Amino acid sequence: MLEIRPTCEHCNKPLAYDAKDAMICTFECTFCKQCVEDILEHECPNCSGGFEKRPIRPKALLEKYPVSNVVIHKPVDIVAHLKRIKKR
Numbered sequence: 734m735l736e737i738r739p740t741c742e743h744c745n746k747p748l749a750y751d752a753k754d755a756m757i758c759t760f761e762c763t764f765c766k767q768c769v770e771d772i773l774e775h776e777c778p779n780c781s782g783g784f785e786k787r788p789i790r791p792k793a794l795l796e797k798y799p800v801s802n803v804v805i806h807k808p809v810d811i812v813a814h815l816k817r818i819k820k821r
Contacts, residue, residue, distance in 0.1 A: 737790055737800035741765040743772065743809050748787075750800045755787040763787065763805070776818055778809045 737750050738761065746765045748755040754766035758777035769775055769784050777784065790800060 734798060735788065735790070736761055736803075737787070738763040738805060739800065739802055740804050740806065741768055742805050742807050743768045743778075745804070745806045750795065751789045751792070752787070753789075756784040757787045758782040758784055768809075772811055773809065773814065774818055776814075778814045781817075 735757070738748070740747055741755075741764045742762060743764055744767075746767075748763065748765060752765075756764050756766055756769045758780055759782045760777075760780050762777050762779045764773065764777075764784070766786075773784075775784055776782070790798065
């Protein structure tokens with residue numbers, strides 16, 4: 734089951750369980766769509782994987798399957814990230 738993390742790891746923007754702009758990689762690293770497109774160039778800085786739109790957990794299931802309230806805020810070293818991407 735997905736954790737449904739509450740914020741973008743880079744900019745710390747709140748991403749509610751039903752956020753339409755939440756993106757995740759295969760390891761559930763969570764970023765907002767703006768960071769994924771404008772800064773990360775669609776590549777996860779943690780695992781180098783791609784991103785997909787995070788599914789929205791149905792509101793009726795939130796009590797039984799609550800979303801995470803753990804904030805992971807690790808701003809990306811953008812210069813290093815882009816250098817790594819360009820080397821490929």
